[in-house]
Amino acid sequence: MSAEMLTRYAGWPVIAGAGLAGLSTALHLDGPCVVLSPSPLGENAASSLAQGGIAAALGPDDSPALHAQDTLAAGAGLCDPAIVRTMTQAAPDAVCTLLEWGVPFDRHTSGALDLHLEAAHSRARIAHAAGDGSGAAIMRALIARVRATPRIIVLEGASLRALDVHENRLRGIWAGLSYIPTSACVIASGGVGALYAEATSPSGNRGLGLAIAARAGARLADMEFVQFHPTALDIGDRPGRRPLVSEAVRGAGAALIDETGERFTDELASRDVVSRAIAAHLHEGHRVFLDARKVLAGHFAQHFPTIAASCAAIGIDPDIHPIPVRPAVHYHMGGIEVDARGRSSISGLWAAGEAACTGLHGANRLASNSLLEAFVTGQSVAQDLNAISLPNAHHVADAPPALTSAHDYGRLMSAEAGILRNEAGLSKLRRRLSSDALQDDHALVGAFIAHAALQRRESRGSHWRTDYPERAAPHRNSFILADLPLHATSLEYA
Template identity: 65%
Template sequence: MTGPGLTDAGSWAGQPVIAGAGLAGLATALLMDRPCVVLSPAPLATDAASALAQGGIAAAIGPDDTPALHARDTLEAGVGLCDPVVVDAITRAGPGAIAALRDLGVAFDTGPDGRLDLHLEAAHSRPRIAHAHGDGTGAEIMRALVARTRATPRITVLDGAALRRVIVRDGRVAGVRIARAGQELILPTSACVIATGGVGALFPTTTSPPGGLGSGLACAARAGAVLRDLEFVQFHPTALAVGSDAAPRVLISEAVRGAGAILVDESGARFTDELAPRDIVARAIQAHLSAGHRVLLDARAATQGHFARHFPAIARACVQHGIDPDRQPIPVRPAVHYHMGGIETDLRGRSTVPGLWACGEAASTGLHGANRLASNSLLEAFVCGGFVARDLDATSLPVPDGLPDDTPVPGGGADDLADIRACIGRAAGILRDADGLTRAIRALAPHVMDDDHALVGALLCVSALGRRESRGGHYRSDYPDTAPQAVHTRLTMRQGLAALASLAPAAASLSDNGILVP
């Protein structure tokens, strides 16, 4: 469904605007009762990380499983920074989420007995990963939700429309500025939901789609919202180590290791625990690569000549690169995969700016902490989309007055994106230190006011510099130990600019600027 032309925007005045059309955005639209507008920068499901998800969706639905066990595994993976209340709420909602997705038309894989076929993934104590078409879970979920969205008249989808700015008047959201078909338009609304995904495309090696540039985080920051834990970036241990970094890396799902595949080097020797948390496995692989070894994922014994039956999409990708997983190990390397940080929200999805909600990878809900447990992201996107939908239905949304707005809108800096990626990749990769982060901040700082990519990268590096410890997805080679107290990084645009200014002449202690707080 594509909405009417920009000249007909008055018909949408006052409706909630959902920026992003991945799982979180479509779940929000489908699970609310009121009319809404969905901004989809690309045709539905074509540039959404949700559609690329292979492993599946975690939920405690097995006979020997409980939401309490799922919560325990999530808390352990998060290394002290998960919010136990949020973890409890989302894991308890897991079984209902699977049922709701099935009602929406998602065809999960089942066993001979008709029950859902559940997989085991790293750091889960029970098989609890529901999947579809083997390794095509995200694509199947998005297929079903896109079909239901197109069949729902109260949802207006604007294909090719991107959020450019959240307009704040008198301390609350009063509208959004969007770009579509070379035009810009202001939509009056008192409710904006940011579901724009993560920041993976700001890094040179990633499994994320090209649109994952942190645009929603930049809009939220410029609107005055608090961003939390930006430094926590998850590197997936096993991306296909062939092809060009110009395109997203093919992900070799966690489920392949869960099925028994092992990590070996060129001599065939194992060197790490394949089912350890992702940050540990990623660092072990990176260290082995840095020592001059090759790293390969050997699934031959695990799948016994039937790799394509279990993982058809991965098998097709391997064959395209001349690799037969039934006959040879798969070369792998780490790649940026998920951003645990984002716009700070409460359990209803509300940010610190009245009228601004967030869900999905763009949000920092408190579920993932310092290290996301495998396959919790699809669960969070759907469940928290529902939380946002119910909150919007229960909230009175006045229609703002006319909004003339001629404030310059920051550009994307597309011409300089390759340089920004290289800068962020060097400084905020798997191994970080103060010197590298400071150099990156100084390089990015002059561009933050007019370039959203530079802004998000600089704020991420500021947060990483302020966290003088190693925890979960954040590893400082100059501070390798984990601090006794787990604290969050909270950062506003104002604080970020102050930190950038302090670093211009020389490095400063960011913790003294009030950025790190319990």
Template identity: 65%
Template sequence: MTGFAALAGQPVIAGGGLAGLATALLMDRPCVLLSPMPLGQDAASALAQGGIAAAIGANDSVSLHEADTLAAGAGLCVADAVAAIVGAGPDAVAGLRSLGVVFDMGADGTPDLHLEAAHSRARIAHALGDGTGAEIMRALVARVRATPRITVMEGARLRRLIVRDGRVAGVEIVRGGVMLALPTGACVIATGGLGALFPATTSPVGGQGLGLACAARAGAVLRDMEFVQFHPTALADGPAGAPRALVSEAVRGAGAVLVDETGARFTDELAPRDVVARAIQAHLTGGHQVLLDARAATHGAFARHFPGIARACAARGLDPDRQPLPVRPAVHYHMGGIETDLNGRSTVPGLWACGEAASTGLHGANRLASNSLLEAFVCAGFVARDLEAASLPAPGPVGDPVPDEGDGVGLADMHACLGRAAGILRDEAGLARAARALAPHVATDDRALVGAMVCLAALERWESRGGHYRTDYPLTAATAVHSRLTLARTLSMLDALSSGAPVSTPADGLTVP
């Protein structure tokens, strides 16, 4: 590839969503940005409806936002991370504005702020009604394209990290079916989550956790992999294999109610997401329909308040001004990921992570609504600042890319495996069965590795907490403990499981009351 060798030594940022774009923009170093699709496409950031949470309202404060975040995180938030990220919220909104993002304003000229579940104040800054992610991505994509020091490689994805003497020495990239090796002492993984490994999800098809697998194979610690958040209200109908259309939490925040076929309400619509999702799933399992009724809340003007959702409804022949919408839970966000410190550094020197791919400690066991765009932008700034100050080793030879080996697990098989075992309700038998099924493929298949890590972490968590619910252990442990997995430990656990040995017992770490 013409000019490819000239990029040697530049930091490589893998991911074309908000976290990746912001990392590239917020530092002054020349860098390489990998985006599997054209910038702005197939990125979860562009689908974000609700907005960005920040304590910018007259009756709000950072301390209140922190308290709401800690409560939603069910004991697993890292307090220092919450304080740093939430505390940067007001500056994040201002920073996005300076990059060209146009937020919706009220008639009095102040930001128009929405209320969402588990927030004690209306603090969700939004744009284009329910099109916040699209507006943010529009602005940042334009800035990246206008910044010559950022080399954008569209149609390219991170395939593997090259590690020498315990630190990142290069990356393998796949572009147009061609494998390339680029020497670099710095890589930022901002590849998003793993929702596309599940059968019902709001995630784009690219969200298969491949960046997490790259980090694990490089020796990084992955933390809290079992915590998968199901959004309570995705449209129940949609094209097979396509992401579910999301009905933003802001619709419930505006007053929409959840009812069954009799018109009866059955849960608190503004409870934390895991609570609402389980209530809906239980109602569906009991043979009921679940409908979101926004008619009284939006007074016949649904499309004015939520234009994107209205378009999705119209495509399915639904009119939220005239009828309740059939909804069901769908995988929406992964709280776990690559363990990082507040500079975004992983446990492998030369490897940083931010956005949904990272486990910063902000979300704990259950993400507070609209904290994800906040985390992506703020932590991208932390990573950019750290990279700016880092002294990177001179690039050296990295050799040719290593060919793939073995057959992979098909996406349909992953859907069936994780959908049955690691959904809203989990138990030991289902999780163990899924882990054993994935075990033969883990050494060579990245999707199988990530799926197995989710199942093993869930098996080891002998309690229910936040987005993780075990029907055989419905209580919450007295002590909150983070799960941590490496590739070596994953392989050891799978070997033990395949031999019939138990993966763990409560005495291994969790005290169950």
């Protein structure tokens, strides 16, 4: 079957993804663009689930330099210092722009922004909205602005299926069976969390944008660095997304305790440290709880309404009961390797937000830098597109490639590429996924993670090898599809 040609959009930039990064890109562009939104606009976007807020040096005791220092420390030696400086310097203006666009950040009675403290930050610098509903509040404001901007065309129910690249230059994209001739595509499709059995991500966040870019020849970087949030709500073996219990709850003074009521770790250490401590305690047979009963004086729901509602769904009142928690996959530091302008290794392909690997996060993302990165990278990509003249796009394409994403590898990913890793488990994972990766996008992304984790024979940030517990010399991994061992027979990988 031939592709349907959407020639009315020929030559327009196409933005694959309608979370914060995608909408930021669209709103900062000067000309018309197409946004592909797999779900109705605002639904199933990880940005809408973000609780903590956006990090920016806004307080009188703070500065972008201090924000940069904290980001570099959390990144465990693998951040790009120039990118960190650029991003932290841009953060206050980003918050100001969001305020101008109607985001109702919470304020004190004095009128000053109410800034939260979160783990591994040396200052209270997290601007939040609607208590723990920051992501949803930001997205509502941006969606309203997009709806009121006629030059932005949103195709709801449409997903990027493949890129049409010839001689390393984009000439079109497939959205399902529809083809748009274009020389500019921005992948803003989010992370990989739902590849794992337990994640805070929407079910659609399985790295398909990364797989599509890799199949077209793009370079991926830092794929081994998968961040586990220490405190997802422990809902037992129920299927589906794990509700998040925000870092801000610990920032407000809640303690991590076990079933005996004893504390066992520093609640405000970086996410990788706290996640490993909880995982180790669980492995020893303990249960783990976040105890906020004393610190919020019986007003938990007033401060954290979203978390309170999630707790109520499993019969927990945080004012009376400690909250059962356990780590869950929350963010991917890796992705499509891009430069400071968001350009990938393919001419005409940009990436923004969690799908991009900018070098901001290094081996471990600092809390609440994700919404910041999504907004600022979208702005940077748009500024780059605004400054160039796109060539005419008129290529006529055949049908898109036939691929599947039918398998669920969640249990295997969690078991072998989780918080604690070793060569035997990662090798098993890579062998299993490699047998499917040429036809299955989920398997391909998982194989990239396993391969990168095998190559990193050290422990650093969110990547912890029990067989290589020490750090080695700092280096970053990047790969293209041809670097993966995907061409062995299925018998070898049985």
